[in-house]
Amino acid sequence: MLGRDTILSSLDSFRFPEVVQEHSRFRNPIAKYRLNRNNNCIACGKCVEICPYGVHIMRRGQVFVENHYLCVGNDCTEPCVEACPEHALSMLKNPDFDSIGDLRWTPDLLASTWYMAEFAVSPPAGLEYKRGASGGGFDKLRLVFKSPKTIQKELQDKEVDVSVVLNRRNDNAHRVRIQVPFYGGGMSYGSVSITTMLSRIKAAAALGTFCCTGEGGYPDELKPYDDHVITQVATGLFGVREETIQRVKIVEFKYAQGAKPGLGGHLLGDKVTPGVARMREAVVGYPLFSPFPFHSVYSVEDHKKHVDWIKAINPKALVAVKVSTPTDVDMVAVGSYYAGAHIIHLDGSYGGTGAAPDIAKKNIAMPIEYAVPKVHRFLKEEGVRGRITVIASGGIRTPHDVAKVIALGADAVCTGTADLVALECIRCHNCESGRGCARGIATTDAELMDLIDLEWGAQRIVNMFLAWRRELIQILKKLGMKSLPELVGRTDCLVHLDHMKESV
Numbered sequence: 001m002l003g004r005d006t007i008l009s010s011l012d013s014f015r016f017p018e019v020v021q022e023h024s025r026f027r028n029p030i031a032k033y034r035l036n037r038n039n040n041c042i043a044c045g046k047c048v049e050i051c052p053y054g055v056h057i058m059r060r061g062q063v064f065v066e067n068h069y070l071c072v073g074n075d076c077t078e079p080c081v082e083a084c085p086e087h088a089l090s091m092l093k094n095p096d097f098d099s100i101g102d103l104r105w106t107p108d109l110l111a112s113t114w115y116m117a118e119f120a121v122s123p124p125a126g127l128e129y130k131r132g133a134s135g136g137g138f139d140k141l142r143l144v145f146k147s148p149k150t151i152q153k154e155l156q157d158k159e160v161d162v163s164v165v166l167n168r169r170n171d172n173a174h175r176v177r178i179q180v181p182f183y184g185g186g187m188s189y190g191s192v193s194i195t196t197m198l199s200r201i202k203a204a205a206a207l208g209t210f211c212c213t214g215e216g217g218y219p220d221e222l223k224p225y226d227d228h229v230i231t232q233v234a235t236g237l238f239g240v241r242e243e244t245i246q247r248v249k250i251v252e253f254k255y256a257q258g259a260k261p262g263l264g265g266h267l268l269g270d271k272v273t274p275g276v277a278r279m280r281e282a283v284v285g286y287p288l289f290s291p292f293p294f295h296s297v298y299s300v301e302d303h304k305k306h307v308d309w310i311k312a313i314n315p316k317a318l319v320a321v322k323v324s325t326p327t328d329v330d331m332v333a334v335g336s337y338y339a340g341a342h343i344i345h346l347d348g349s350y351g352g353t354g355a356a357p358d359i360a361k362k363n364i365a366m367p368i369e370y371a372v373p374k375v376h377r378f379l380k381e382e383g384v385r386g387r388i389t390v391i392a393s394g395g396i397r398t399p400h401d402v403a404k405v406i407a408l409g410a411d412a413v414c415t416g417t418a419d420l421v422a423l424e425c426i427r428c429h430n431c432e433s434g435r436g437c438a439r440g441i442a443t444t445d446a447e448l449m450d451l452i453d454l455e456w457g458a459q460r461i462v463n464m465f466l467a468w469r470r471e472l473i474q475i476l477k478k479l480g481m482k483s484l485p486e487l488v489g490r491t492d493c494l495v496h497l498d499h500m501k502e503s504v
Helices: 004-013 046-050 107-119 194-207 220-228 242-247 274-280 300-313 329-339 368-381 399-408 417-422 454-479
Strands: 033-037 056-059 062-065 089-093 141-143 182-184 229-234 250-254 265-267 288-290 318-323 343-347 389-393 412-415 494-496
Touching (some): 107 454, 194 220, 220 229, 229 242, 300 329, 318 329, 329 368, 417 454
Parallel strands (some): 318 343, 389 412
């Protein structure tokens, strides 16, 4: 295992990318509040002077409300509506705001993620950026922070380590450590645009972490980022080649997806463009199906043959195993360890895009907050918890969700939808259609793909994750912890709202 001193010296040599503000690519970003100015305005500039958020601007002797989306509404400490000497301003809740999102990804969560993607910090006020409104899952869990008086020493930000070692087997595979406790989950070329794929992978490289190709193959455009790519071997074996397995440091077997376990994958025909068909060795315009399960794997012994195959092709590769969360997921996890895997990736039922059917998402797999502690406990009882990395995914939306699932027993998380929200996804649930994504994210249509500029997309994702990192550091400081491993399995740092009389 890498010692803490080795990790910290290596951290000193890594430099996170600079923050570059990336404004919305749309002329009028969706705002929570709308400010109206009537003819009483005398352009005195009082609102421009007192607003700390840059909502009002003065131009050519006139005052305008240019940045509605930056208004924090009733949370403002110096409300311009009250300060206006001519009573020229009024504020209303934007009626369009509540039409976006859903109970898990509320309008507030979407808007706060857009804010992080623009400014690389959490919103100052006006938006609920820590949780959604689902009434369950992470939304019912709260972190319990220590009183400042009980923390022996107030830590500096630079003293807090949020990196994660992925190879804990101490074998001959790559000694991989990610600088942040998250990497990007599989989204294949075909399910999303090549620009979306490149934005995610370029951001991962800048942040010192990884991003997975998904099961659609390894486009040539990704090759400059080989050291930060996870290539996926899924049940359909689309695009799987020995050459790409040899290129990367991590290979992921996808046995099941938490949002639709037992159903396999499905790519509709209108998304199978010539480029996608060439990559997947398929026929243009025809739908593609990935079976469930691997029909060559029905036991741990069969699974070990798969792992050995990867190690024979690339002896230095780390092997990750992505599974859904059935009731015996603890047995699956320990079986993966004994088969030789380095990473067990637990994908819970809250994940998936608009292409995953609700009947599967809400009724089949075990919620991730139940699966993670079950696996953590069983691996500890088997005496192997310190020799395998547990990655959790399926509904990770915020840095607070990251901290909660690590406290439940994970080492790090895998993200998906959050990356797309940084690119201004509004959760319209039309991901399965070739022209259904009006924002050019989950599409293979040439015209729609041009809606996203690569440099803009990569920087937006970088900014969002820099905000997550800052927030996680503050969370650890409030818990009196110097590193994420101290938080793993610390369920005493959590409380469930159903078991207390009032919120913490």
